[in-house]
Amino acid sequence: MSRIPYATLIATVMCIIGGLVFCGSMYRGSTLTALMLDNVFHLRVHWFEPMQITFIAVGGSMLALALMILFVGFLATGATRVKVYRAWGARVGGRISCAIFICITYLLLLVWLVVFIFLVLVTAYYTVSWALCSSSQVQNEGKGIDFRQFRFLFPEEIDEKYLLINPPNEIKLFCKDTVEKAEAMFILATFSSLLIILSLVHFLVCLSANYAHIRDHEKLQELQELQYLNDPDLTSSKDRF
Structure with a gap:
């Protein structure tokens, strides 16, 4: 139980759940958006299919990244760290791997912040559209929905009529x-992206802690070896060393 990186495990579960929900909701949401543009506004967009494939690739990459960081967390936790990072080369490799994952996670955090802001804007647009659909003028009086005052929000290819x-x-x-x-x-996509952002923040904290543990482990091991060498009982000192 002491060898399980619980903080990294929780962040991994959050990242996997957020990635799966994000991929599914964005795939369905982009499909509905393409149908709306085609059937209502008579605008055919050809880059929706590559974007849907991109969503699947993003979900798979986030899953792979979470599992790799979890693996690093297992190596740097408890008694496993004592066995794995006993040699100098292993400690250097562990610190380098943690530093690389810290940089990757930080860059992904910035990217997902941009995605979150974009989703907030898209969700706000659909919320306003649903408010217009639920208005009494449309539901009771049978009036149409006029988006001409929001012309700047639509692509220029859409005819104003x-x-x-x-x-x-x-x-x-x-x-x-x-x-x-x-x-x-x-x-759902907005909340899942927020969950992914929280998981990335957790990953940054865990990786920074693992980096410090691996770095300090070298100093603790040197101190322990000095204590063994200064032990008056030579036999026990040699055995421990």
């Missing part, structure tokens, strides 16, 4: 079939 969603079938396609489902997906 499609920004006025007026027929009932288009309103149903936009509100019920797209916005209602996509909003839930992007909310």
Whole structure:
């Protein structure tokens, strides 16, 4: 039990859960967004499929990174650290590996902060759209949804006449079939990205602690060897050394 890196294990579980939820929700959310742009605004976007593949690749890379950091955490915890990092070369390799993972985790933390801000903006857009769909003018009076005042939020390729969603079938396609489902997906993606950010912060703390443990282990081992050499009982000193 003393050889299990509990802090790193918790961060790994958080990262895996967040990565899986992020991949699934973003894949579904991007699919719904592509359908909305195609069916409602009559705009076909060709880079959604490569973006979906990118989401899957990001999830796999985060899973691999979490498992590698967990492996480093096992090596630097408890009695395992005493056995693994006994030699000078092993200690240098352990410190270098921790430093490399610290740099990678820090860069990924910055990237995921940008992703989180982007998802907050996308979720805000879908929340505003759902508020428009739930308004009394649309639900009771049967009026259309006018996005012409938000022209700057849409690509320039969209014709301005499609920004006025007026027929009932288009309103149903936009509100019920797209916005209602996509909003839930992007909310899940936002919270999952926040969970990944928290796990990366935990990884930074754990890797910094492991780096310090490996570095200090050399000093403690040298001090222990000096105590063994100064032991008046030569026999026991030689045996321990």
